[in-house]
Amino acid sequence: MPAGSENPLGAYLRDRRAKLDPSSFGFAGRRRTPGLRREEVAQRSNISATWYTWLEQGRGGAPSADVLNRIAAGLMLTDAEREHLFMLGLGRPPEVRYAVAKGVTPRLQRLLDTLETSPALIKTATWDVIAWNRASAVVLTDWDMVPPGERNILRRMFGSSQVRAIQHDWDSVARYVVAAFRADAARAGAASEVGTLVEELCRTSEDFAALWRENEVHHHGEGTKRLKHPILGGIELEYSSFAVDGRPDLGLIVYNPTAPLIREQIRRLVDGRPGDGTRADPAL
Template identity: 70%
Template sequence: MNTAQSLGDFLRSRRTRLDPASFGFSGRRRTPGLRREEVAQRANISSTWYTWLEQGRGGAPSAAVLERICAALMLTNTEREHLFMLGLGRPPEVRYQSSDGVDPRLQRVLDSLDASPSIIKTATWDVIAWNRAAAVVLTDYGTLPPGQRNILRFLFGDPAVRAKQHDWESVARFVVGTFRADVARAGLASEVGDLVDDLCRASPDFDRMWRENQVFGHSEGEHVKRLLHPQFGAIEMEYSLFAVDGRPDLSMLVYTPLDARIAKRIRNAVAAMDKSPVDA
């Protein structure tokens, strides 16, 4: 497949679907959609060069130019990613979207994992959704104000969370390193400045680890979380990170108990939470 021609064909298909009148363009037209020069005008690029792009001979555009074309053609997130893959052979940078929750469909996925503590976290490590197993085993996020549901805040600021970690020092250093990599990848270094400053002031441990400048990927490590839980005792859980469809700034973290007996006890604890006073 000729990628340059595929890029041109895709641009042309997106251009011809647009209504000129909605952009303030008038006049009789022989073909549907915007004219090439109108797209170029909206994208603030050369009309000649945009024409070459549609003809498959414009050369490789820069990411900045592709972003302007995306805006000019009013592309969806999926179309934007496709355009970048055709033009540069890679997806665009993640667009961070502030969010207070997830749609019911995704929450139902979480709730179906009755023995596996699971959360949805943002690129800044704010927890925006969780299941009842997470509330039982990890933290009852529903008891915290929304602004405090940040993994780093309670890992470094909550003594109870710290006491549950089998090796808090290793866990904390890994979290700091992956957090640093995540916010840089999402282009959010400036947005988390206040959070980092707060943590540095409140926790000498965080200040020390942040200054180490280490970065880690989620794929590194043995993928096993060990807890000293006040209710269940010593717990070992494998963890897996999943992308959230259509939201590259979110990820789903699922912990799977390695001991079937622990899984059963978690499931029973979740069932007890679900019982109404009448049922009890």
């Protein structure tokens, strides 16, 4: 096949296998070309050598998602490489494989910390809060004061009377939170992982149980949040949510003050000037 018409999937597969060291997989013998042989990749991927050869040659039609997953495992592809394989083979990314987040990188934490007067946090697909900045601690919730196992937005929303009191319109906020939570969990492939949390909240909160039964779904997106802050009084913040590239399990939420006065008040709290030391405990 002429180089100009070479199929991208085949070229990518050949490139990936050529970069693997046969000896590290227990394959011995002298070789004329670097990397694994086609039949060795097929063996590691638990597919026929003929079918794998056809894929490299652009024959036999589109592979199934199962075949691509097997090849990705056989070639020891990273998540980014696996996604690229799916885009070449099927024209779409693979289904999300949810993994429990254990924290964020120092670089991501530094990004949060640069937002000095904009409360910001990072949550998982199950809405556990795993990182936040100083502005978030003084305006929203100081998660350092919450036991690690309880750092969950829904637990605070439906389990804290303080949280309920500080919301401008708790009923509307609670309904929105539950609908956005359901969408986040499904999008990240974590629908089964939220089962224990949902069962717990349904037992402990009639409000949550009623909202969960309604099956509403919303994207978090962006909007306006109004709070009755214990120090700042009534404040308004615009929020935007962002995906963390390469981490479909994580979401970044940034709250921006809608007025210069609010921004200056937040700066005073962050700097430890009048009012610092009072713990705010609203949910998000």
